[in-house]
Each structure stands twice: as structure tokens, then as C-alpha cells.
Amino acid sequence: MKEYTLGLYEKAMPKELSWKEKLTAAREAGYDFVEISIDETDEKLERLYMSAAERLELVRLMDEVGIPIRTMCLSGHRKYSLGSSDPELCRRGMDIMEKAIGLAEDLGIRIIQLAGYDVYYEESTEETRRRFEENLKKAVMMAAKAGVVMGFETMETEFMNTVKKAMHYVELADSCYLNVYPDSGNITNAAVSYGTNVQEDLKSGAGHLVAIHLKETVPGKFREIPYGTGHVNFEAIVHTSWELGVRRYVTEFWYTGNPDWKKDLYAAREMMGTLLDRERGTV
Numbered sequence: 067m068k069e070y071t072l073g074l075y076e077k078a079m080p081k082e083l084s085w086k087e088k089l090t091a092a093r094e095a096g097y098d099f100v101e102i103s104i105d106e107t108d109e110k111l112e113r114l115y116m117s118a119a120e121r122l123e124l125v126r127l128m129d130e131v132g133i134p135i136r137t138m139c140l141s142g143h144r145k146y147s148l149g150s151s152d153p154e155l156c157r158r159g160m161d162i163m164e165k166a167i168g169l170a171e172d173l174g175i176r177i178i179q180l181a182g183y184d185v186y187y188e189e190s191t192e193e194t195r196r197r198f199e200e201n202l203k204k205a206v207m208m209a210a211k212a213g214v215v216m217g218f219e220t221m222e223t224e225f226m227n228t229v230k231k232a233m234h235y236v237e238l239a240d241s242c243y244l245n246v247y248p249d250s251g252n253i254t255n256a257a258v259s260y261g262t263n264v265q266e267d268l269k270s271g272a273g274h275l276v277a278i279h280l281k282e283t284v285p286g287k288f289r290e291i292p293y294g295t296g297h298v299n300f301e302a303i304v305h306t307s308w309e310l311g312v313r314r315y316v317t318e319f320w321y322t323g324n325p326d327w328k329k330d331l332y333a334a335r336e337m338m339g340t341l342l343d344r345e346r347g348t349v
Contacts, residue, residue, distance in 0.1 A: 069346045070308075071098040072339060073137055073316040075279075078331060080321050085124060089131040095331035096339065099136035101316050102175070104166055106145035114165035121172045128174075137177045137277060137316060139219075140166050148205070149184035149198030156197065163205045170214045177276050177314070178209070179247045182218045182226030190225055202239060209243040217247030217276040220256070222288040227256040229271040236274055245274040248307075249318070251283030251291070254298045258285050264299070265306045278307050280338050281318040290320050293337055301341055308345040315342065 074097040079088050092100050104110050116124075128134045146159035170178055184190050184198035209216050218232040226232050232246045248268065257264045268275070280303070281289075282296040293300075304315075317334040321327050 068098075070313045070315065070342050071136075072335065072342065073097060073099040073101050073314070074331065074335075075101050075139065075316055075318040075320075076103045078317070078319050078321055078327075078334070080327065086127050086131060089127060089133050089135075091328060091331060093131055093133040095328065096335045097133065097317075097331075099134050101137040101139055101179075101318075102135050102173075103139050103141070104162075104169075105139075105141045106143075111142055111162065114162060114169055116169070118172075121169070125173060135173055136175055137179065137314070138166065138170055138175050139179045141181045141219075142166075143181045144183060144186045147183055147185040147187075147194075147198075148201040149190075149194035149196075151185075151188060151191075151194060151197075156201065160201055160204065163201075164208055167208050167212045167214050171212050176215060177247065178214060178216045179219045179277075179279075180205075180216050182221045182232055183223065184225055186223070190223075199235070199238060202235060202244075206239045206241045206244045210241060213243075215243055215245065215276055217245045219279065220246070220248045220252045222252055222255070227252055228260075228262075229253060229267045229275075233271055233274065236271075245276045246271045247277050247279065248275065249279040249281055250298050250300065250303045251279075251281035251296070251318075252288060254303075255283050255285060255288065258297070265302060268303070268306050268310060272310050275307060275310055275312050277314040277316060278303065278312055279316050279318040280304075290322055293319065293334060300338070304338075304341045304345060308342070 074092045142162050146155050148159045150156045184194045282291040282293050282298050284296045
């Protein structure tokens with residue numbers, strides 16, 4: 067029996083695919099689960115309003131195909147920020163939070179990855195940070211009620227681009243339902259920018275790392291960088307996170323029109339699976 071699970075980010079596949087096709091592609095490539103995206107687009111946010119029948123059908127599909135959806139990348143708060151100075155945007159952000167937790171409950175999702183922004187499309191101020199803290203505490207209580215774990219994604223902005231910064235808010239909330247879900251590419255870019263050490267940053271979250279996004283980056287660029295063409299030391303990140311007790315990982319990369327996209331799924335699975343198997347002593 068494997069000692070870890072490796073998931074596939076939904077956006078690594080063409081968005082036109084049905085859920086059955088996405089789940090099947092992930093299973094055939096050897097993944098253990100899929101991470102669903104709830105981003106700021108109306109198309110993805112609409113998923114929060116799925117009917118009970120639609121939710122049951124998706125659960126049935128998971129059983130039929132033989133692979134579940136077990137994590138959620140909730141980046142919709144980039145537009146509808148919990149710290150926004152616009153009361154309507156803030157209200158919508160809290161509604162998104164509540165509905166995302168409800169969807170996680172119904173689909174069997176274990177971890178919601180929260181975007182580590184107080185605001186994104188407006189200036190971060192003392193007031194936006196204060197409002198973010200207040201609403202974060204409310205969100206944590208929602209998660210506690212549902213028994214759903216949340217983890218901050220380390221982002222590309224100064225507000226929360228390291229595990230250490232995320233831990234400030236984790237400690238503030240003081241709840242087992244709020245932790246950190248680091249992005250390997252983002253914390254690598256931050257370490258280069260600050261002249262710090264990625265492994266030490268990961269260690270600052272000891273006991274609070276619920277999963278790891280395995281994503282490639284280059285300095286100043288944070289997405290759509292093919293594996294092996296950037297500067298992320300995946301071997302070191304996997305080794306350190308494994309020693310810290312992390313056993314859930316997700317390959318985060320994007321479909322960008324490659325007609326052989328299925329090969330990309332296999333290649334990422336092979337690359338990261340080999341590193342993880344090495345940690346468990348089977349390679």
C-alpha cells in the first residue's frame with residue numbers, strides 16, 4: 067500500500083472535457099485523485115450552486131471511474147476578497163467561502179486550499195488586513211462546523227508568499243481547521259527574492275502542512291512553466307516535506323493547447339511519483 071497520495075490539478079486538462087473524461091484521464095495517468103478548481107470565473111463559481119442531484123451524480127461518477135475529487139483550489143477569493151473595501155465584494159467572498167465548504171462536504175473533499183490574499187485587485191492596507199482577519203476567523207468556524215480542513219496557499223504577492231507569513235494567520239486563528247498548503251514554485255521564487263532558504267521556510271510550518279502543490283516557476287513568473295525548465299528543487303522540497311509528515315501532494319500545471327496533453331499528465335506523474343517513491347524507500 068502506498069504511503070502517499072498524488073493528485074492532479076484539474077486545469078492540467080482541457081476545460082472542455084466532461085467530469086467523466088477528466089477523472090478517467092487522471093486515473094489512466096496513475097493519479098490518486100483530482101483537485102477541483104473554483105476560480106474567479108463565473109463558470110467555475112457556478113459549481114458552488116450545483117443542485118443536490120448534480121452533486122450526487124458527480125459522486126456517482128467518482129465511484130464509476132474509480133478516482134475521487136479530494137482537494138479544492140479555491141482561488142475565487144482573488145476577485146471576491148475577504149478583506150475587500152467594497153462591502154458587496156466582501157459579502158460575496160464570505161458567501162463563496164460558505165458554499166465552498168458545503169460543496170466540499172457533499173463531494174467528500176478533505177482539503178480546501180485558500181488563496182493567501184487579503185485583497186488582490188486593490189491596495190492592501192491596515193484596514194483590508196484587519197477585515198481579512200475578522201472574516202478569516204468566521205470562515206474557520208464554518209470549516210470547523212463542517213469538519214473540512216483549510217490550508218493557505220502561499221501566493222505570488224508580498225502579503226503571503228512564504229510559509230512563515232501564512233503561519234502568522236494560522237497561529238492567529240488557532241484552529242486545527244486552518245493550516246498551510248504551500249506552493250513549491252511560489253515559495254521558491256520568494257526565497258530567491260529574499261535570499262532565504264526554501265527548506266527552512268517549509269520547516270516553519272511544521273505540524274501544519276496539509277499538502278504540497280508541486281509547481282514549477284522561474285524568477286518573476288508563477289505559472290505555465292513546464293517541469294524541468296524552471297528553478298524549483300523538487301527533490302529537496304519533497305524530501306523536506308516528507309520528513310515533516312506531508313503525505314498528500316498535487317502536481318499543479320496547466321493545459322496550454324498541447325495536443326499531446328495526456329503525455330504531460332503521465333510525465334508529471336512519473337517525475338513526482340519517482341521522487342515520492344524514493345522517500346518511502348522503494349526506488
